[in-house]
Amino acid sequence: MLPAPTPAPPAAPTANPAEAVLTIANVSLAFGENHVLQDFSLTLLRGENIVVMGKSGAGKSVLIKCVIGLLQTDSGTITVLGQDVAALDHNGLDRLRTKLGFLFQSNALYDSMTVRDNLLFPLRRQWLTHTPAQEAELVKQALEDVGLADTAAKMPAELSGGMRKRIALARTLILRPEIILYDEPTTGLDPITGREIDHLIREVQKKYNTSALIISHDLACVRLTADRVALLSEGRCYAEDTYAGMQANADPQVHDFFV
Template sequence: MPSEMHKDQREKVVKMRGLKKSFDENHVLMGVDLDLYKGENLVVLGKSGSGKSVLIKIMVGLLEQDEGSIEILGQNTSGLSLKELNKLRLKVGFSFQHSALYDSMTVKENLVFPLTRNVKGLTKKEIDKKVDELLEAVGLPQSANQMPSELSGGQKKRIGVARTLILNPEIMLYDEPTAGLDPITCVEINNLIVQVREQFNTSSIVITHDLTCAKTTGDRMAVLLDGQFKAVGPFEEVFTQASDQRIKSFYDYNFIK
């Protein structure tokens, strides 16, 4: 677990201020402020369509905010050239909701592709060692020669995480990591997210609408409603002290139904 040091004394690896994003008349983010601290797993919780995925797509430059600023590892993303932004992106791993594996490549080839594209001068032995270590870390050491079509949904998620980790990112972004998975596999993926933080010393933002995922993986939660964060804090604190009844109703629906 991260240090118990007061959060304001901890290093901020992501700092969002006044973030706004609209699509025509659909105002998705309406002045968002949020910090991610070093060594922390932060869960962004909200219903489908609330803007959670938009938030992290802005972080990695897949979308551009209308207003506001984002600092990642001390760099303001708005002031970066394309070359500087691409360099920063290598430090931010994005685990896509649907894994986004290349269907025509084996598992090993999927992992090797970003490594050889971004890191020059590696020997075959070094590449093989890196791939073997990551497949072991995600619990699929025998899967190197399999095709994505031969994998279950949970296995694809694990390989997606392994491919994201291959470049040693400092920050991990998980987009709906348990979506579409059976309950047992959800538990395995939740545990993997916690394990990744411990083993690879990452700071993470976990985007989810799954309260079990939020409770298992998150040190803090930020609840996104109406384009703003209505509650930020530890899981129990958010749901016991929330002034917005919709937050309590969300908890009741998921845990007391």
């Protein structure tokens, strides 16, 4: 009698390979003699999480700023949800940004505002309008999504670091973004809280089918959140693969990140 087969590990969320939500094609950007990005290319699929790794100063934050139109590239194209970012005027960029969420490394919560007002701030600064009842429901849902339903009246100073990170994510989720950009989401958190944030990133991906571009140096975060990993080195996408594939890569420039 044959032994029972070993159960397969849970599959990561899959994406439609034909549906790219973000295409970075041959992008270059220099500041004087400092060539930060050099012919960088990467494609993010709907429902997919990509973690971008690289040494400090490699250009990861610059890449995100180019994606949201805060920096203009010297060459190449960035297409977000079918729109060429460089071709959009101010209003066009504002409308596109309502479909993008951004989780800042520092959380960027307003200390003088309650949690509720922090969440309402981006909601009221975009071109769509909501009734007070709709606003209340969106705040309620966003806080429930991050497991902090009872914090609406609290001030940021009353919350722990992990709770502030969750509130920052709730503020991102309230606009129901199609793409979320995470900048070092676990930096400054203890390992247990960091893992909670990693699992929350996956829960958000699963519930809303969001796509995410994640900047991280935290290997546990990379392992738990990435469907694919891209290594930014010498201004270009030096390598990309699954976490396991990158870990097994014998190239010293790749291998050194995973030891």
